[in-house]
Amino acid sequence: MNRQELAENLLLAESRKERRTQLEMHREIADVKLAVIIKDLCQSAMTADPSRASKAALALGSLFKFNPEREIEAISLWVSGLADLTKGRLQSAVSHLQGSAGLFLLLGREHESAQPRIAALIAVAMLGEYDEALAIGAEGLRIFKKYGDELGAGKIEMNLSNVVARRELHSEAIQYCLSAQKRFAKLGEEKWLAMSQNDLARSYAQINDFRKAEKFYEKALASAQKAKLIVTQAEIEASMGNLALFRGRYAEALQFTERSRQKYQGLNMPHETAVAELEIADIYSGINLAEEAFEIYQNVIPSLKKLKMRREEALARANFGRSAALLKNPKLARREFAKADRLFAAQKNRTARWTIRLDLAFLELSEGNFVRLLELAEDALKTLGETENFRHQLMAEWLKAEAISRFGFAAKATGILRELLRKAVKTEQLNIVEASLNSLGRITMQSGDLQEASAYFKRAVKLVESSRAPFASEQFSRAFMAERLEPFENLARIHLSRGRIRDAFEVTETARSRTLLECLSGTVSKNPAAKALTDLELKANDLREELNWFYSRQTKAAGVELQQFQKEGYRIEKELAALSRRIGSTDASVKSAVGTHCVSLPQIQQRLGTEKAIIEYVKFEGMFSAFVVTNRKIQFFENLASAADIDGMMESLQFQFNSVRYGGRFTVKFGSQLKSRTDAQLEKLYEKLVKPLEQHFRQHDLIIVPAASLHYVPFHALYDGLNYLIESREIIYSPSASVWHRLAERTKFKPKSVLLIGYADENIPLVDHEIAELKSIFPKSKSMTGADATFTAFLDNASKFDILHLACHGQFRPENPMFSSLHLADGWVTVQDMQAQRLCAEIVTLSACETGMNSIFAGEELLGLARGFLSAGAGSMLLSLWKVNDEAAVSLMKSFYENLHRGGSPAASLRIAQTEFIRRLAHPYLWAPFVFIGS
Numbered sequence: 001m002n003r004q005e006l007a008e009n010l011l012l013a014e015s016r017k018e019r020r021t022q023l024e025m026h027r028e029i030a031d032v033k034l035a036v037i038i039k040d041l042c043q044s045a046m047t048a049d050p051s052r053a054s055k056a057a058l059a060l061g062s063l064f065k066f067n068p069e070r071e072i073e074a075i076s077l078w079v080s081g082l083a084d085l086t087k088g089r090l091q092s093a094v095s096h097l098q099g100s101a102g103l104f105l106l107l108g109r110e111h112e113s114a115q116p117r118i119a120a121l122i123a124v125a126m127l128g129e130y131d132e133a134l135a136i137g138a139e140g141l142r143i144f145k146k147y148g149d150e151l152g153a154g155k156i157e158m159n160l161s162n163v164v165a166r167r168e169l170h171s172e173a174i175q176y177c178l179s180a181q182k183r184f185a186k187l188g189e190e191k192w193l194a195m196s197q198n199d200l201a202r203s204y205a206q207i208n209d210f211r212k213a214e215k216f217y218e219k220a221l222a223s224a225q226k227a228k229l230i231v232t233q234a235e236i237e238a239s240m241g242n243l244a245l246f247r248g249r250y251a252e253a254l255q256f257t258e259r260s261r262q263k264y265q266g267l268n269m270p271h272e273t274a275v276a277e278l279e280i281a282d283i284y285s286g287i288n289l290a291e292e293a294f295e296i297y298q299n300v301i302p303s304l305k306k307l308k309m310r311r312e313e314a315l316a317r318a319n320f321g322r323s324a325a326l327l328k329n330p331k332l333a334r335r336e337f338a339k340a341d342r343l344f345a346a347q348k349n350r351t352a353r354w355t356i357r358l359d360l361a362f363l364e365l366s367e368g369n370f371v372r373l374l375e376l377a378e379d380a381l382k383t384l385g386e387t388e389n390f391r392h393q394l395m396a397e398w399l400k401a402e403a404i405s406r407f408g409f410a411a412k413a414t415g416i417l418r419e420l421l422r423k424a425v426k427t428e429q430l431n432i433v434e435a436s437l438n439s440l441g442r443i444t445m446q447s448g449d450l451q452e453a454s455a456y457f458k459r460a461v462k463l464v465e466s467s468r469a470p471f472a473s474e475q476f477s478r479a480f481m482a483e484r485l486e487p488f489e490n491l492a493r494i495h496l497s498r499g500r501i502r503d504a505f506e507v508t509e510t511a512r513s514r515t516l517l518e519c520l521s522g523t524v525s526k527n528p529a530a531k532a533l534t535d536l537e538l539k540a541n542d543l544r545e546e547l548n549w550f551y552s553r554q555t556k557a558a559g560v561e562l563q564q565f566q567k568e569g570y571r572i573e574k575e576l577a578a579l580s581r582r583i584g585s586t587d588a589s590v591k592s593a594v595g596t597h598c599v600s601l602p603q604i605q606q607r608l609g610t611e612k613a614i615i616e617y618v619k620f621e622g623m624f625s626a627f628v629v630t631n632r633k634i635q636f637f638e639n640l641a642s643a644a645d646i647d648g649m650m651e652s653l654q655f656q657f658n659s660v661r662y663g664g665r666f667t668v669k670f671g672s673q674l675k676s677r678t679d680a681q682l683e684k685l686y687e688k689l690v691k692p693l694e695q696h697f698r699q700h701d702l703i704i705v706p707a708a709s710l711h712y713v714p715f716h717a718l719y720d721g722l723n724y725l726i727e728s729r730e731i732i733y734s735p736s737a738s739v740w741h742r743l744a745e746r747t748k749f750k751p752k753s754v755l756l757i758g759y760a761d762e763n764i765p766l767v768d769h770e771i772a773e774l775k776s777i778f779p780k781s782k783s784m785t786g787a788d789a790t791f792t793a794f795l796d797n798a799s800k801f802d803i804l805h806l807a808c809h810g811q812f813r814p815e816n817p818m819f820s821s822l823h824l825a826d827g828w829v830t831v832q833d834m835q836a837q838r839l840c841a842e843i844v845t846l847s848a849c850e851t852g853m854n855s856i857f858a859g860e861e862l863l864g865l866a867r868g869f870l871s872a873g874a875g876s877m878l879l880s881l882w883k884v885n886d887e888a889a890v891s892l893m894k895s896f897y898e899n900l901h902r903g904g905s906p907a908a909s910l911r912i913a914q915t916e917f918i919r920r921l922a923h924p925y926l927w928a929p930f931v932f933i934g935s
Contacts, residue, residue: 031067042082051268057079077097080096084123085123088269088270089307125159158180180196181197195235197217204216247428250467254476258280281323288482294327298320318336340356358377378400420436430463434460461510496636506600510598517739521742601629614705615693617689623638643708656677685713699728705740733931751803753782756778756781756785764809764848768785770807781803782797794829803845807848808822831867834868838873846878847884849883876934877934899912
């Protein structure tokens, strides 16, 4: 056996005893030469298989014990330091590497002593000891130059570039990188050339030279992929993610950074994984996933602190403070900013400390402290003007302009903002471009120059649209849009003030329920090349099975056991939600250009015909207004009611409903009195929301498009003093006019197959009776009740039927609406489960309580059971807004389906069923909870 073979065997050995046996069998070659071979194996594997470093360290430890030569000890310490570095054990790495360098010097091996300094320099820099790192680097570079070691000198220069870059000295970092690159190119060192190109690109990105950065990243990634350098690929992808983030390309940033994280996790590199987590949280903050970012920062800060990665900890704390500010927790934000500032001060990073001042300035802006805002912005500009990071300078200028505009100096603020806009466009700072356009639009609108304001807002809208387009994940697209609605709303208001009602309506529709509309339009589809499930998708499936087990246990548990099952269920829900985001980050989906834009007003009017009208409500500055659209005209009715007044009326209405719900014998005794009181509340809502409009939609059937809290108003039950609105017309609900149009494009309703699923519990004990009644109407239907109404049965059958009727308890989760669910025999079907299905059902009926409840996200996006089924492909839905009376639900459903079976449309069938209750003088609580969403 030769030394190379022995070295490989030692790395493969699984125990100290096995390594000892190998060495005893081949003691004649257990020498310094063997140690050098093991060290070389370690170094060659560092960028492809870092786990080999730990194995090499164990092998050299055994070799030194077997043959305690000083040179073997020096090599063993060197490799132990490299192994520590891959595991994030930075202080241990420094100790081992410095010890190795010292031993080589004692042996009179000055050249060799510089080798461990290369890695020691990295570890010391990551610990935030930059002066010491520079000293180590300078001494190592001197030695390598003395001995003419071009490779060693290049490695040291590359690591020195990282040190000065951490201090925001990016021009100096570029010079180090360029020198290292020349050395590696001269030697033909492809691996090190790729790493130097990555570092060079990173520095160019920091000084906003994005074109050069992109060029070097592409070269570096191609070299790393060719050489199969997995670690280097992960580093480059992380850097490319940062570049995309700097440019405001969030979807691209997510893709690169998530790929990087997955590689680091697979390589078991905790320190790099922690940095990737930090970068992903930064992206989440940028797209308005503040709560998700907050949670990541909470988890990653202790890891970074434990790893003693002081710069990264400081960055994490600063960003944690930003997310706390977004979540309206200024006290925590200030505390984290102070901690970050102290950490940066210890590292003598003056520029980073001033970026903290910018964070504080944003906080002052949100709290209306404009004097302090101006002070911080001007002070930051003085310092940041001397730095190379142009992004921070531009942000400080925008903050200064905001402060000046708030003091009423519109002309001065406009001048600053116009110049800032020019710079931001030139340097590809999309976030600053967007902020500047909104500020300019706001200032010129306030000054009365509506034409110029309109031009600014149109540019802002176009920028938002182009930035959100690349997101394949619905959650990311929805979150991104939520904080960027200002230009849409302002542009609509300008159009209205100029009498351009059509333009105002179309702008409003552009921002309304966009992600749901895209789901219905089929504009996002899986890449056909992505056939097999990824590891993350397989893990998500396993988690969903585990979650369903806990759901099923919750239905049978009580007391402490129930609390424990609920706690575990919440934990898995959070893990599953995080995993879904990770899958969405690198989704191979593609967006079609067809149908991504909202439907035009003429298309909507043509679809309405002569018998239908749309009432689309909007909320501007706390007041509800409405568009009324018929096939011939569009009108706008301003300031119908304040949101506060409507909320008060809805509280009173809910009180009346609860009086019936919990009234017992009192309900029977005072039935007519309770109905009169409820009718009075419904009449008040009618007076505010419908009466001012009724002359303009005559006897048309109505499509109601609510806004904000109006989603919970039962418009069909509003009372004019003599009749309920549903008595005179069919009423349909929709999240937007464009969504209604998309649903109406589907083929006419012709049910052929019916699936009835019912599961009774203490909330709805008459479910079996309900299913039996419907079975008599549809004798050829497939039905599942009791123990047969399982989660698996739902998944296996839901996609095969034209009518899907689910009579089971619904649970709306306002704190986590995507886990709102339906109770089946062995667990709960969640919104996430529904969205994973592809339904062909023309109508889905959820006859249980609160199945129509939704969280109303920004942009009027519904988050709840309705969204889940519509996203999955349901053509229309019948749901309930509040807890239903079980007997009334059975009666209403029977009437609804009888009329449907006779050939009536779903909306007409529901109207007939509800008016039958009205003729019997039934309380609205019994018939009004059911609403129809569709066409």
